[in-house]
Amino acid sequence: xxxxxxxxxxxxxxxxxxxxxxxxxxxxxxxxxxxxxxxxxxxxxxxxxxxxxxxxxxxxxxxxxxxxxxxxxxxxxxxxxxxxxxxxxxxxxxxxxxxxxxxxxxxxxxxxxxxxxxxxxxxxxxxxxxxxxxxxxxxxxxxxxxxxxxxxxxxxxxxxxxxxxxxxxxxxxxxxxxxxxxxxxxxxxxxxxxxxxxxxxxxxxxxxxxxxxxxxxxxxxxxxxxxxxxxxxxxxxxxxxxxxxxxxxxxxxxxxxxxxxxxxxxxxxxxxxxxxxxxxxxxxxxxxxxxxxxxxxxxxxxxxxxxxxxxxxxxxxxxxxxxxxxxxxxxxxxxxxxxxxxxxxxxxxxxxxxxxxxxxxxxxxxxxxxxxxxxxxxxxx
Amino acid sequence: xxxxxxxxxxxxxxxxxxxxxxxxxxxxxxxxxxxxxxxxxxxxxxxxxxxxxxxxxxxxxxxxxxxxxxxxxxxxxxxxxxxxxxxxxxxxxxxxxxxxxxxxxxxxxxxxxxxxxxxxxxxxxxxxxxxxxxxxxxxxxxxxxxxxxxxxxxxxxxxxxxxxxxxxxxxxxxxxxxxxxxxxxxxxxxxxxxxxxxxxxxxxxxxxxxxxxxxxxxxxxxxxxxxxxxxxxxxxxxxxxxxxxxxxxxxxxxxxxxxxxxxxxxxxxxxxxxxxxxxxxxxxxxxxxxxxxxxxxxxxxxxxxxxxxxxxxxxxxxxxxxxxxxxxxxxxxxxxxxxxxxxxxxxxx
Numbered sequence: 250x251x252x253x254x255x256x257x258x259x260x261x262x263x264x265x266x267x268x269x270x271x272x273x274x275x276x277x278x279x280x281x282x283x284x285x286x287x288x289x290x291x292x293x294x295x296x297x298x299x300x301x302x303x304x305x306x307x308x309x310x311x312x313x314x315x316x317x318x319x320x321x322x323x324x325x326x327x328x329x330x331x332x333x334x335x336x337x338x339x340x341x342x343x344x345x346x347x348x349x350x351x352x353x354x355x356x357x358x359x360x361x362x363x364x365x366x367x368x369x370x371x372x373x374x375x376x377x378x379x380x381x382x383x384x385x386x387x388x389x390x391x392x393x394x395x396x397x398x399x400x401x402x403x404x405x406x407x408x409x410x411x412x413x414x415x416x417x418x419x420x421x422x423x424x425x426x427x428x429x430x431x432x433x434x435x436x437x438x439x440x441x442x443x444x445x446x447x448x449x450x451x452x453x454x455x456x457x458x459x460x461x462x463x464x465x466x467x468x469x470x471x472x473x474x475x476x477x478x479x480x481x482x483x484x485x486x487x488x489x490x491x492x493x494x495x496x497x498x499x500x501x502x503x504x505x506x507x508x509x510x511x512x513x514x515x516x517x518x519x520x521x522x523x524x525x526x527x528x529x530x531x532x533x534x535x536x537x538x539x540x541x542x543x544x545x546x547x548x549x550x551x552x553x554x555x556x557x558x559x560x561x562x563x564x565x566x567x568x569x570x571x572x573x574x575x576x577x578x579x580x581x582x583x584x585x586x587x588x589x590x591x592x593x594x595x596x597x598x599x600x601x602x603x604x605x606x607x608x609x610x611x612x613x614x615x616x617x618x619x620x621x622x623x624x625x626x627x628x629x630x
Numbered sequence: 631x632x633x634x635x636x637x638x639x640x641x642x643x644x645x646x647x648x649x650x651x652x653x654x655x656x657x658x659x660x661x662x663x664x665x666x667x668x669x670x671x672x673x674x675x676x677x678x679x680x681x682x683x684x685x686x687x688x689x690x691x692x693x694x695x696x697x698x699x700x701x702x703x704x705x706x707x708x709x710x711x712x713x714x715x716x717x718x719x720x721x722x723x724x725x726x727x728x729x730x731x732x733x734x735x736x737x738x739x740x741x742x743x744x745x746x747x748x749x750x751x752x753x754x755x756x757x758x759x760x761x762x763x764x765x766x767x768x769x770x771x772x773x774x775x776x777x778x779x780x781x782x783x784x785x786x787x788x789x790x791x792x793x794x795x796x797x798x799x800x801x802x803x804x805x806x807x808x809x810x811x812x813x814x815x816x817x818x819x820x821x822x823x824x825x826x827x828x829x830x831x832x833x834x835x836x837x838x839x840x841x842x843x844x845x846x847x848x849x850x851x852x853x854x855x856x857x858x859x860x861x862x863x864x865x866x867x868x869x870x871x872x873x874x875x876x877x878x879x880x881x882x883x884x885x886x887x888x889x890x891x892x893x894x895x896x897x898x899x900x901x902x903x904x905x906x907x908x909x910x911x912x913x914x915x916x917x918x919x920x921x922x923x924x925x926x927x928x929x930x931x932x933x934x935x936x937x938x939x940x941x942x943x944x945x946x947x948x949x950x951x952x953x954x955x956x957x958x959x960x961x962x963x964x965x966x967x968x969x970x971x972x973x974x975x976x977x978x979x
Binding site for chain 1: 833
């Protein structure tokens with residue numbers, strides 16, 4: 250893979266933005282990213298969004314955003330890959346640069362979940378599963394996570410799995426763009442009601458609105474512009490939509506393959522990774538992600554979480570700004586937030602959340618229950 | 631807005647049905663745990679009760695406390711979103727039953743949970759201008775909640791009534807000021823012929839309830855020269871127990887000034903009667919010269935805020951009638967099946 254760089258990032262606070270539209274949120278994040286990169290225009294725009302048609306009855310987001318940003322005339326598209334839509338947009342943007350067609354690409358991710366009632370959001374979330382099979386029997390995202398959790402419990406025991414939300418909240422405390430910028434105790438997690446037993450309410454991400462944007466540039470432009478930059482590498486893979494049709498439901502093969510690819514391409518070893526931004530849509534997904542991508546042995550993630558391995562001061566800090574659980578998870582925007590946060594870490598602009606001498610960060614983004622996976626590796630330059 | 635000149639409450643009354651259902655019992659049916667229940671229990675109107683009969687019960691108490699001939703009442707306004715008739719006024723039923731005359735103005739009002747305080751505003755205006763001698767303002771509802779919906783855990787029944795006239799004659803309390811804050815905010819609605827209302831979940835919080843109540847309270851303070859420290863009690867609309875305390879926290883009000891006006895924990899949300907029953911509860915124990923800030927909330931959306939000062943006459947007047955606490959304490963629990971029957975939720979085919 251050739252060279253692609255992150256040259257600017259921007260994002261909104263994740264919240265219930267009752268007074269702003271999806272389009273406004275995305276335009277706001279995009280303008281901030283362009284300002285951070287210090288460039289007024291780009292060659293193309295890619296938009297990551299999952300539910301625009303379902304919740305806002307709005308498609309054609311690429312062209313809308315181009316107009317909002319005064320960039321009409323350039324190619325602009327929306328890319329969709331369920332909750333990993335933002336990462337899919339980044340993937341296409343990177344290919345655009347690598348092909349030589351574009352030198353600067355703006356990638357915008359946005360989702361406005363508060364426009365729907367909880368029933369409508371739940372129904373729209375079902376779009377990431379197979380409607381004719383899972384949807385038909387009501388096996389939604391959380392039900393499947395509950396089943397995976399139960400299987401994990403049976404196979405390995407579930408000690409420490411509920412620590413993942415605690416870690417994410419500890420890291421999000423005081424983060425200005427986080428949806429839930431406060432600490433959460435393990436007792437609170439374990440006393441929250443079940444949403445799909447044994448999965449509890451405080452073990453899943455909430456519903457929020459937000460947008461984040463990233464400016465990717467090619468090597469020649471990267472040399473010219475002054476903004477802080479990080480090297481960007483991305484790989485992707487897919488698996489059967491339904492985990493229970495996979496050989497081992499507790500192994501996210503898609504993530505394993507995407508991770509292998511990105512490490513192979515960059516010649517980076519797993520032990521060199523300084524931090525990971527996990528796709529912790531649920532606590533069990535955080536554990537399965539770490540285990541599937543080869544950082545932790547199967548069945549060990551919870552116990553290591555208890556020991557502080559994944560805390561900011563630990564050996565492998567995870568979710569340095571709070572992850573999906575506490576920073577927030579506006580689906581199509583999530584991967585863009587992850588990349589923006591990794592960029593802040595690697596350019597030493599992470600404030601109180603800064604990890605000492607961070608050089609390499611890994612980002613994982615999943616669509617559905619890891620039916621689509623992206624592994625993004627970012628390096629300090 | 632200039633302060634209100636010489637208008638007082640001469641009598642007030644609160645009424646709630648005897649029947650109660652515990653939220654625990656509703657939760658048993660719908661699979662909710664104790665931590666998910668918004669109130670302890672709520673009132674359930676009996677099979678022979680509706681917003682008209684409950685309005686009459688409350689009005690009788692208010693008129694008795696006022697000690698006036700009902701024929702001196704020149705206007706009756708009732709606020710409700712559960713009128714027994716779609717077309718036929720409720721005010722005329724109340725007027726005929728309490729023995730008011732025929733030369734009176736009646737109009738039913740609807741503004742979700744704040745229609746009762748709107749009635750109080752209109753009556754205040756009619757008295758202040760001298761158009762009527764006494765007026766009766768009522769808030770009454772048999773609130774509806776779809777089985778299994780979040781509303782079912784709070785939607786309750788009750789009524790509150792106020793006889794308002796010129797100040798003097800040892801009135802119970804004076805109404806010193808009011809103001810309203812309204813916007814077009816669709817947080818909760820019911821279309822014609824629909825049995826149950828729809829609501830936009832968390833949208834009913836920050837951009838709806840909190841924005842409007844805080845907006846009304848702030849404009850009342852700014853426009854009429856009051857400060858939060860002037861008040862001994864605050865009564866806010868109570869769709870659940872959490873919300874009024876959250877307003878208090880935001881405004882920096884001591885919880886002790888909120889607690890006396892909380893009724894939702896044991897009565898549920900009685901919609902148009904809700905904040906007015908909170909006011910009745912406070913008036914039942916307040917001391918002369920204490921100051922009360924009342925702020926209702928109605929979805930759709932708006933809030934009416936009032937400044938009410940307790941007068942010496944309240945001490946003697948309170949002894950004339952049955953207080954709200956006796957209704958609160960007088961209860962018969964029903965199970966979910968009886969509740970379904972009483973609230974006419976069983977389809978007969």
